[in-house]
Amino acid sequence: MISVIKGKDIVYGDRGRGRIRVSAVAGVYMLDGGQKSYSEILDGAQSSMSLARYVKHVPYLFYDAETIKLSEQSKSMETHFDEALKNGEFIALYQPKVALETGDLEGAEALCRWKRGGELIPASSFIPVLEKSKRICSLDFEMLRVVCADMKRWTDGGVTTVPVSVNFSRKHLTNPNLAEDIISTVDSYEVKHDQIVIEFTETASESDQVRLAQVVKKLEESGIRTSVDDFGSGYSSMCMIRDIPFNELKLDRSLIESETDDDDRSAAMMKHVIALADELGMSCIAEGAETEDQIKLLEKFECMRVQGFYFDKPLEKDVFMQRLLNPHYERR
Structure with missing residues (x-):
């Protein structure tokens, strides 16, 4: 059925x-x-x-028993979320984005972790639970505040920063003042607009796409860049990048799992998506790059910006600050 x-x-x-x-x-x-x-x-x-x-x-x-356990964990997370938000238990880890031509650090993605009782809880354990309600919207803005606070601390200390991307759920699209709320949050920390990138995932709803296009346009006019995350994982990718003026396209990690040449179907798809992004004037970044073969394939298809364990894992803020002071990676 x-x-x-x-x-x-x-x-x-x-x-x-x-x-x-x-x-x-x-x-x-x-x-x-x-x-x-x-x-x-x-x-x-x-x-x-x-x-x-x-x-x-x-x-x-x-x-079954596993379902009962998962259900109890989900309810516990929902119950403790407001308290955790108030106590500042959500932190950002920063995963670097690297330019293949130079090995230079060009940006980072802020990845949320829940620091509770001395343990770092991965996002996969609580984000899906919060996605069931508008709580995810509160978390997204908390992460934006955390990132802006970190960036202000770095710049005040004389550290040169790179653009950092923050994920925003589609649940925000019911907020008619979303773009204005994002801009005012960034401004409250005196962070330059070109240092923030807002990542949105694909959406299959045409009405959501209309609202998303309006948000992206307002953010772009203010100097805040936008990115479509996990491109290639949904049904409406082509419509989204046709109708919405994103600055950046992030390849879904499933497209780069292949390590073979362009005879492979996934590699062929990746090749044409990268070329399409270039034709539309969008920068393209591959997420989840872990092996030398994947890096070589990306270079072959001229996707020259990558994020993944090949170069670095997500870093705690103080470790990432040290990387900002030494923003160069050597190839293995």
Whole structure:
């Protein structure tokens, strides 16, 4: 049933101009002969469905001991989020972006971590949970504030910074003042606009694309650059880069997992996406580069900016500041 529904387009509006791509997930509760109330069964199935969609990213999920544990962890994170935000428990790690021609540090992406009880909780453990609600919007602006505070501290100390990108969820697109809120946040820390890049993920909704185009235009007019993240992972990539004037395109890591030559299908796709970005006047960066073969393939296709473990892991702010003072990498 899921395979029948998923990926289908629903056309609506005047002359069928509106279009929504349908997604589908399911939660499964297996009856074992024990006495369960209707509400218990429904709650279990709904919990599994929610985890399948937001946490596990699978088409369906059975209600079992692992699901119960995941559900409890999700509820705990939601419960403690506001307290963690107030206590400044969310920090930024900075993963460098490097120019292949020179080996120079050209930028970084701020990656969120939850520092709780001496432990650094990875984003994959809590971002999907927060994506279920508007809490993700509060977290995104907190990360923007953290990045701006770090950058101001560095510049006040005489350190030359590089542009840092901050991820923003599609959930923000219901905010009519999103661009203004981003600009005012950056201005409150006296950070230069050209030192901030806002990354948006792909969206399949045409109405979201219209709103996103308006936000990107306002940010560009203010000097804040924008990037489309995970390009190639969704359904609407071509429409997005046709209609929205992004400054940067980040290749989805699935496109660069191949280490073979251009006869490989993924490599062929990557080659043409890089060429398309160049034709549209967008800079292109490959995320997730880890091996020498991947680097050579990117060089062959003239994608000359990379982010990944080949050069560096995500760095805590003080370590990244030292990298700013020594902004050059040697090839292995």
